[in-house]
Amino acid sequence: MNRGSTVFLKIAIFLIGIPVLGLCVLLLPKIAMEAIEQAQDGAMLAYVVFGLLIIMYGSAIPFYVALYQGLLLLSYIDKNQAFSELSVNALRKIKNSAKLIFGLYVVALPLIFIIAEWDDAPGLVLLGMVIAGSSLIVAVFVAVLQRLLQQAIKIKSENDLTV
Template sequence: MKQGSTIFLKIAVILMGLPVLALCIFLLPQIANEAIEAAKNNSTLAYVVFGILIIMYSSVLPFYVALYQAFKLLSYIDKNKAFSKLSVKALKKIKYCAIIISGLYVVALPLVYIVAEWDDAPGLILVGMVMVGAPFVIAVFAAVLQRLLQEAINIKSENDLTV
């Protein structure tokens, strides 16, 4: 494959990371400061918000690991190493990161429910469920791709042995 044929996808991967970085730098600390002020007034809801913030910050590391693995996978495609164990390994790491993110947000759902009940915002629960579902779909997709790629590698190695 021609060198640089995946430039658009690499740019898309980088652009996917920028909003999350902005969220972590600008919005989440502001929410944390407001929660600190609420905790000083003995608001129990502030501790629920702290729990959600901890889970959100915890999900950032697997998110960026998955983005890095996607970037590496695109580099393997550029280098004609798409059908290699390295690609399968990258897909496996993406799958595990997506499962971790989904699991973290499953743990956050009861906290989101508490905030939604307090704020009388039932739509917030749907947003929480999307935060569980989207990484789960990515994990399933990565698992299917991983399996297909592994089967293709096995078939390729069998064909190399017979020729």
């Protein structure tokens, strides 16, 4: 593979991570502070918002684990180690991270629904479903890639033994 393609993909991974980092550093703390202030006034919705924020922060961890594993996978490709157990392990970690994000947002959907009902914003539920659905699609796609890579490694090792 052309080294320029992996550099482009590495840049894309960084560009994907920047908005989520901005969300976690700039926007979510502001929302958390407002939720804490409302919770002191006794607003039950503030606890729902606070729970949703915890889930969102919790989903950022597997998101960045998956991005890091993607960078590792691209570095394995650069080093001509694409067909190795290291690549299979990186894909496994990406798959598990995507499954965890899916699970967290499935748990968050009732909270999102409560907030959307209160704010009369049905698009919010759709946004939660898109995040959950896209992480499920990533998990399934990576699982297929992982299985294909394992089969390719097996075929390669059998060919190495016959020669």
